[in-house]
Amino acid sequence: MLATVALEYKQTEFELEQDEELTFDLFKTWQNILHLRTQYGYEDGHSFHLGINLVAEGKIGRQFDQQTPIQAYSIRQKGIHSIQLGWLKNFIVENPDRLSSLSFEIVGNPQAASDKNAALGGADLIARYLFTFLNSWGEIFGDLKMEYRGDKRIRRGDGEEMKIRHLSSIGPSAGYKYRYESFYAFGLLGFQLNTGYQATSPSYNRTTDHGFATQVKLGVGYQRPKWMLELDAIVVTELYNKDAADFANLDNVEFEFETPYNFNLTYSWLF
Amino acid sequence: MALLKLTLLCLALLLSSQSEAGALATIGSDLASPVTTPARYILVGGVVATSLAYATRTHRTYRKRETFGDAKPLGDLGFIGDYIGYGALNLGYMGLAYWYGEYYDDADSRLNAELMMRATSYTFTLTMIGKNLISERRPGYPDDDQSFPSGHASASFAFASVVTARHGWGWGSLAHAMAGFITVSRVNDDFHYLHDILAGITIGASYGWGVHYNAQKGRNLWFSLLPVERGGLGFALGTQF
Numbered sequence: 232m233l234a235t236v237a238l239e240y241k242q243t244e245f246e247l248e249q250d251e252e253l254t255f256d257l258f259k260t261w262q263n264i265l266h267l268r269t270q271y272g273y274e275d276g277h278s279f280h281l282g283i284n285l286v287a288e289g290k291i292g293r294q295f296d297q298q299t300p301i302q303a304y305s306i307r308q309k310g311i312h313s314i315q316l317g318w319l320k321n322f323i324v325e326n327p328d329r330l331s332s333l334s335f336e337i338v339g340n341p342q343a344a345s346d347k348n349a350a351l352g353g354a355d356l357i358a359r360y361l362f363t364f365l366n367s368w369g370e371i372f373g374d375l376k377m378e379y380r381g382d383k384r385i386r387r388g389d390g391e392e393m394k395i396r397h398l399s400s401i402g403p404s405a406g407y408k409y410r411y412e413s414f415y416a417f418g419l420l421g422f423q424l425n426t427g428y429q430a431t432s433p434s435y436n437r438t439t440d441h442g443f444a445t446q447v448k449l450g451v452g453y454q455r456p457k458w459m460l461e462l463d464a465i466v467v468t469e470l471y472n473k474d475a476a477d478f479a480n481l482d483n484v485e486f487e488f489e490t491p492y493n494f495n496l497t498y499s500w501l502f
Numbered sequence: 503m504a505l506l507k508l509t510l511l512c513l514a515l516l517l518s519s520q521s522e523a524g525a526l527a528t529i530g531s532d533l534a535s536p537v538t539t540p541a542r543y544i545l546v547g548g549v550v551a552t553s554l555a556y557a558t559r560t561h562r563t564y565r566k567r568e569t570f571g572d573a574k575p576l577g578d579l580g581f582i583g584d585y586i587g588y589g590a591l592n593l594g595y596m597g598l599a600y601w602y603g604e605y606y607d608d609a610d611s612r613l614n615a616e617l618m619m620r621a622t623s624y625t626f627t628l629t630m631i632g633k634n635l636i637s638e639r640r641p642g643y644p645d646d647d648q649s650f651p652s653g654h655a656s657a658s659f660a661f662a663s664v665v666t667a668r669h670g671w672g673w674g675s676l677a678h679a680m681a682g683f684i685t686v687s688r689v690n691d692d693f694h695y696l697h698d699i700l701a702g703i704t705i706g707a708s709y710g711w712g713v714h715y716n717a718q719k720g721r722n723l724w725f726s727l728l729p730v731e732r733g734g735l736g737f738a739l740g741t742q743f
Contacts, residue, residue, distance in 0.1 A: 358547070358551075377547075377550070377554065379554050379558065396560070398558050399696075401700065403682075424699075425696075426555055426558045426559055426560060426695075426696050427560030429560055438560065441574065442574060470574055470575065471574065472573065472574040
């Protein structure tokens with residue numbers, strides 16, 4: 232059985248940028264999340280895992296550029312971020328230096344949004360094919376990930392409830408992990424294509440027809456036979472193709488979600 | 503009718519006895535290879551991914567861009583994928599592998615050319631059947647109803663799969679990068695929805711790996727047409743186990 236405790240700090244910006252300066256519709260989320268997860272191998276090559284993610288301290292708010300006369304607001308977010316349940320199958324192959332596995336995961340948030348808590352809602356489904364090629368220096372690793380993100384409802388600090396329509400995404404990632412005795416360092420690049428993002432609230436309606444995301448992940452770790460400690464940082468940028476009808480008179484507008492800061496400290500041990 | 507039945511019977515017997523496998527048997531085995539070989543995992547995963555993308559598709563306001571400068575994610579570079587995605591990679595590989603096989607008397611190279619031809623042919627046929635049966639309008643070009651599935655995606659991933667299966671993941675990674683660029687360019691330029699290209703990838707990769715597995719382990723399925731009583735035609739299907 233494998234247990235994992237992880238601390239995550241995440242900041243995400245949802246924004247429309249014009250000429251990379253003037254910002255519209257900006258809201259940000261700041262979250263400190265505690266992840267607790269256990270993985271149990273019940274048969275050779277098979278395992279399932281159960282996790283709960285708690286927002287220790289979170290906030291959804293809106294800042295504004297000095298050029299933009301937008302009212303600032305914020306609302307706290309606390310409690311259960313999500314619960315995840317998954318299953319993983321390792322494929323047995325003839326070459327022990329080539330590992331591959333298939334995993335399915337469902338992630339849901341049972342907490343409803345309220346005036347005092349901007350909980351995210353909805354359920355996500357994630358399917359991944361993971362691969363690892365080992366060599367004497369380290370390993371090439373990555374995955375092909377398909378994700379369905381269910382409908383979300385976010386209560387904003389200005390009293391409005393924003394609904395985000397479900398969407399799906401698919402894409403690969405690949406990276407290299409360098410090992411030196413018990414230490415390792417790794418870098419990972421990811422790309423995915425998304426179906427359209429649509430968000431509605433009483434004051435605005437944002438529609439797109441498709442998008443894409445890029446991800447860069449860097450990390451270092453220390454691994455022993457029974458435990459490991461890892462620190463990583465992730466930067467994600469999601470860009471969507473704005474609907475021409477919606478933004479007919481706004482040239483050079485970028486519809487962008489950015490996660491500039493996402494740090495994770497993870498400790499796992501076998502027992 | 504009797505003459506037709508006799509002709510079909512002779513044709514079936516002739517094709518089945520042409521080679522060790524028989525042309526018709528090979529076609530039958532190849533056509534079924536996405537189901538009868540380990541390529542079935544690609545097929546199942548691809549069908550699930552395509553279904554999810556279809557279920558989450560968004561309403562599109564049809565448009566024709568004058569410029570693609572702000573298109574996501576490739577901007578105005580999508581035309582490169584458009585040009586090379588019309589089977590140029592498949593044909594180039596076939597020609598080069600066949601020439602190399604003939605010039606250096608290399609049977610493996612001739613087999614590579616044959617497998618690329620087989621994978622591309624089945625992929626092309628199924629893709630065209632899908633386009634004409636389903637008649638989905640393209641997102642940016644509503645006058646054109648050949649959106650589903652993507653022919654560029656299916657052809658380029660048939661190419662990448664055969665290259666990977668025959669030459670390993672070193673060349674395969676390069677081939678997949680090219681196939682990925684071609685495929686993404688089709689969404690970038692509003693020729694396809696996400697579910698169109700996922701269906702194309704599924705078809706191309708299934709047949710690319712399917713014909714490779716068939717070549718590795720021999721045919722495991724055959725079919726033939728047979729005349730039957732009362733003026734009908736029969737379809738016989740067999741497998742080895």
